[in-house]
Amino acid sequence: MEMARIFGIPAALLVIAVVANRLSRWTRVPDIIVLLLLGVTLGPVLKWVNPQNFESMTRILGMLALILILFEGGIELRLKEVLRYSPGGLLLALVSYGLTVGLVASVAHFTLHLAWMDGAIIGSVLGSTSAAVVLPVIKQMDAPDPTKITLTLESSLGEILAVLTAGTLIGLQTDAPLVEGLITGFGHHILVDVALGILAGVAWSRVWPLVANQQFGNALNLGTVLGVFAIGRYAGGSGLLAELVFGLTLANMPRTPEMTQRGKRMLAFHSELTFLVRSFFFVVLGIMAQFVGRAYILPIVGILAAIVVARWLAVRATSWSIRDITKSDTELLTLMFPRGLITAVLALQVLSAKGQQFFYLPAMAFTVIVFSNIFVVVAAVRSKKGVPVGITVEQEASEMAL
Numbered sequence: 001m002e003m004a005r006i007f008g009i010p011a012a013l014l015v016i017a018v019v020a021n022r023l024s025r026w027t028r029v030p031d032i033i034v035l036l037l038l039g040v041t042l043g044p045v046l047k048w049v050n051p052q053n054f055e056s057m058t059r060i061l062g063m064l065a066l067i068l069i070l071f072e073g074g075i076e077l078r079l080k081e082v083l084r085y086s087p088g089g090l091l092l093a094l095v096s097y098g099l100t101v102g103l104v105a106s107v108a109h110f111t112l113h114l115a116w117m118d119g120a121i122i123g124s125v126l127g128s129t130s131a132a133v134v135l136p137v138i139k140q141m142d143a144p145d146p147t148k149i150t151l152t153l154e155s156s157l158g159e160i161l162a163v164l165t166a167g168t169l170i171g172l173q174t175d176a177p178l179v180e181g182l183i184t185g186f187g188h189h190i191l192v193d194v195a196l197g198i199l200a201g202v203a204w205s206r207v208w209p210l211v212a213n214q215q216f217g218n219a220l221n222l223g224t225v226l227g228v229f230a231i232g233r234y235a236g237g238s239g240l241l242a243e244l245v246f247g248l249t250l251a252n253m254p255r256t257p258e259m260t261q262r263g264k265r266m267l268a269f270h271s272e273l274t275f276l277v278r279s280f281f282f283v284v285l286g287i288m289a290q291f292v293g294r295a296y297i298l299p300i301v302g303i304l305a306a307i308v309v310a311r312w313l314a315v316r317a318t319s320w321s322i323r324d325i326t327k328s329d330t331e332l333l334t335l336m337f338p339r340g341l342i343t344a345v346l347a348l349q350v351l352s353a354k355g356q357q358f359f360y361l362p363a364m365a366f367t368v369i370v371f372s373n374i375f376v377v378v379a380a381v382r383s384k385k386g387v388p389v390g391i392t393v394e395q396e397a398s399e400m401a402l
Contacts, residue, residue, distance in 0.1 A: 009049075010280075013038070017279035021140075030137045030376050032282045032340065036369070039286015051288040058288060061281045062345040066132055066159065067229050067243055068274040069341075073135050073156050074247025075267060081149050082248065088322030089153030093129075096154070096314035096337070097161045100127035103306035111299040121169045121354070122361065125347050126303065126368050127310075128162030130340030131155040132278060137376055141383045143332060146324040151336055159342045160241045164189050166346045167238070170353045192237030194245055200228045201249025208250075218269040225270075278341075285344050290363035300364055304371050311337045335379035339369045 020034035042049045101123035108119035134155035138148045204224055211217045228246050232239030292300050315334045319325070325333070347365035351358050 009042075013279065013283055014276070017275070017283075021275070024140050024380075030133065030140070030373065030380065032133055032136075032278075033373055033377065035279055035282035036286040036289075036373075039283040040289050041286075042283070043287035044289050044291075049287050054284045054288055058281075058284055059345050059348050061277065061284060062341045065274065065277040065281045066240065066341050066345070067225065068270065068277060069132050069135055070156055070159075070240055070243040071225050071247040072267070072270055072274055073131060073152055074244040074249075075251040075270075077149070077152065077248050077251060079248070079252040081145070082153065085146060085149045085323060086153055088318065089150045090157060091321045092150065092314060092318045092333070093154040093157040093161060095318050096129065096311060097127050097158050097165075099310035099314050100307055101165070103310050104303050107299065107302040107306050111302055112296075117169065118357075121166065121350060121358075122303075122364075124162060124165040124169055125350055125361065125365065126307065126339065126343060127158075127165075128339070128342055129155045129158045129337050130342060131159050132341035133338040133373065133376065134336060136278070137338070137380065138336075141380055143383050144324070144329060146322070147329045147332055150322050150325070150333065156244050160193075160238060160244070162342050162346060163238045163240055166350065170350060189237045190241065192235045193232055193239065193241035196228065196232050196235065196237065197242040197245025198249050200224070200231075200242070200246045201253065204246075205250055205253035212266070218266055221266055222270070222273070281341065285366070285369075288362075289366050292360065292363045292367055296360055296364070300367055303364065304368065307337070307368065307372065332379055332383055335375045335382065337372055338376045339365070339372045343369055 016038060017031065017035060020029075020031035023029075024031045043051050101120060104123035104126055105116065105119035108114050108122045109116055112119075114122070131152075134151050138151055204221075208221070211220055214220075225243065225246070228242050229239035232242035312334055315330060319330050319333075322333070343365050344362070347361045350361055
């Protein structure tokens with residue numbers, strides 16, 4: 001009976017994950033919402049699964065999913081498009097994350113009576129838009145390429161900002177200069193990751209043609225992807241930016257038509273693996289769901305309001321820098337601020353590093369994840385209903401006919 005459960009539950013989860021993914025374009029509900037609700041049902045509601053069994057694997061599984069997603073996001077970008085839309089995406093990422101950290105830190109300072117440094121740590125955890133949510137969702141949405149590329153860049157850079165900021169703040173001494181520490185930490189991380197990503201991309205583009213047609217070539221590519229992250233972390237970087245740059249460099253190296261075809265097969269393998277890991281992570285995250293107690297209702301309401309206000313202000317302040325977008329696209333950018341993988345992983349990291357003084361942070365993180373993803377559902381519905389989001393009526397009709 002135990003073996004039936006061990007293999008039966010994952011089998012059912014995968015079937016549900018695939019069905020949810022297929023239905024997401026019709027229902028306009030991102031598949032991660034279904035996966036989170038499934039986890040909550042199995043864990044906190046029915047108590048069929050013990051959350052303590054997954055505590056040790058959550059951070060590892062979440063980081064693995066993020067590594068795979070960022071590499072896939074990088075390899076699907078083209079340098080010409082990145083250069084065209086990167087100023088807007090970068091500015092949106094910086095302003096949105098900075099405003100969110102500042103407003104959340106202020107709410108935490110005044111409602112939880114925390115020191116400003118501790119409030120900034122909470123803001124750094126909850127401030128990042130999730131590439132793990134955005135990248136799969138925008139593939140299922142009717143949105144123009146400029147909006148999709150901007151969201152891809154913003155969410156990818158936002159998660160990297162979150163990792164760098166949270167890691168730097170956790171490592172800073174209480175009396176250390178905050179701005180100086182952040183600038184030093186950011187400069188080192190970015191230099192290491194960008195240099196490593198470019199070098200790895202150029203080197204692997206030379207080696208890949210020699211092994212792409214060999215047995216287990218895709219497995220070797222996966223090992224290289226994981227190795228780039230490991231080397232980046234060992235060298236003092238975040239490893240995540242290195243993955244994005246590695247994929248971007250590899251995608252834009254000269255290739256023969258034969259290598260292009262092999263690259264498509266490699267990306268298909270990578271996408272399947274990413275889907276598998278991502279699906280299990282969000283179910284596990286739902287299983288481990290915690291809900292804030294009554295004592296923290298006022299702080300979490302204030303934090304949720306701060307996140308919404310920060311996003312609205314950030315899009316309004318930076319829309320001038322984002323090229324080729326319409327008013328409907330601006331609305332879509334405003335609604336797309338989901339939290340996900342990195343928020344949960346960083347909350348657990350802070351709890352592990354700082355101790356029980358942040359015991360409420362995982363519960364807050366889960367609340368923010370659920371709340372912010374509701375706006376993703378609204379964005380998905382609006383993108384379908386509002387044909388003006390980069391799609392003409394004729395195009396919409398032809399797509400429906402197909």
